[in-house]
Amino acid sequence: MSEAKVSHLSNYDLWESWKDGGQIEAKKQLIEQYLPIVDYVSNRLAIGLPKNVSKDDLASNGVMGLIDAIEKFDYKRGLQFETYASWRVRGAILDGLRQGDWVPRSVREKSKKIEEAYQQLEQRYLRNVTDAEMSQYLEISEKEFHQMLQDVAVTSVCSLEDPIRDEESETRLSLLIDEKAKNPDYKVNEFFLKESLVKGIEKLTEKERTVVSLFYYEDLSLSEIAEVMSLSPSRISQLHSKAILRLRGSLEKYKSQLLYN
Incomplete structure (x- = not known):
């Protein structure tokens, strides 16, 4: 399916195109649509962190969590993706912080x-x-x-x-x-x-x-x-x-x- 056609799909159709049709363009659009979740979670977690912790690093780990959430989410169950993704994003950021040994x-x-x-x-x-x-x-x-x-x-x-x-x-x-x-x-x-x-x-x-x-x-x-x-x-x-x-x-x-x- 062309990019122009995918861009006009509804949210449910995007999930269907990605999960059932394996269309990468639909996956990309889902990632772009839910990127604000990464910004929200990373900004909250950034409160009180040392200055040596980069917000870009937090967001980068958060994006990986978002992608993981999109790959594992079952849209047919009727659950709210935002809630599921928030936990995945938060977990990915915290895992990144632990691996970086950010607390002296x-x-x-x-x-x-x-x-x-x-x-x-x-x-x-x-x-x-x-x-x-x-x-x-x-x-x-x-x-x-x-x-x-x-x-x-x-x-x-x-x-x-x-x-x-x-x-x-x-x-x-x-x-x-x-x-x-x-x-x-x-x-x-x-x-x-x-x-x-x-x-x-x-x-x-x-x-x-x-x-x-x-x-x-x-x-x-x-x-x-x-x-x-x-x-x-x-x-x-x-x-x-x-x-x-x-x-x-x-x-x-x-x-x-x-x-x-």
């Missing part, structure tokens, strides 16, 4: 130290701990603690996408996906995961819960959240980092229950 070891160590501090102090006091208490526990000033939060903000992007165990590919986020499995082990793990996340979210401060809600459920950027909450972008970044680290601490506490035996 010192930053990962800071993140782990803060996460463990939250876990220890909240278990000791059975309440939200203050920045002053965290600073005292870590033996640093509050100003230095806030700077640590700013430094580790880059690690929160992949927190739920990171493997549960270093030697495995399964992530915490994968346990949230309903694959309609009948396996009772899956149901038990799903129950404990949701329970631990609910308990973790309940322990967050009101501002931290607001940031998490606006960022992950309303799809606002950190700068947009800053405008909504009348706070500086750096403060929103700190609140986001604190929330993610505390949630990771909650998941770590229930780790033995969350993992398959």
Whole structure:
């Protein structure tokens, strides 16, 4: 089929031409049509990343994820491609970031130290701990603690996408996906995961819960959240980092229950 004819096809016809007819021109048009998904996902993931991480690299990995999604998507099932593609694009970008070892070891160590501090102090006091208490526990000033939060903000992007165990590919986020499995082990793990996340979210401060809600459920950027909450972008970044680290601490506490035996 000629390029002129393909250009007038409907979205469904493009999928049909590519999947059933194997027409490369239809595939190219599908890629061009859904490229905004790559821009959207890569721009969101770019928030808080170090300056040495190129947005072009993020987009390049994202395009590979989009192409993979187009090749594997079954249009006959009536599912929404945008949702499917977003996860594929996001996964491809995160895989690229991990392979590039984009987070310095010192930053990962800071993140782990803060996460463990939250876990220890909240278990000791059975309440939200203050920045002053965290600073005292870590033996640093509050100003230095806030700077640590700013430094580790880059690690929160992949927190739920990171493997549960270093030697495995399964992530915490994968346990949230309903694959309609009948396996009772899956149901038990799903129950404990949701329970631990609910308990973790309940322990967050009101501002931290607001940031998490606006960022992950309303799809606002950190700068947009800053405008909504009348706070500086750096403060929103700190609140986001604190929330993610505390949630990771909650998941770590229930780790033995969350993992398959």
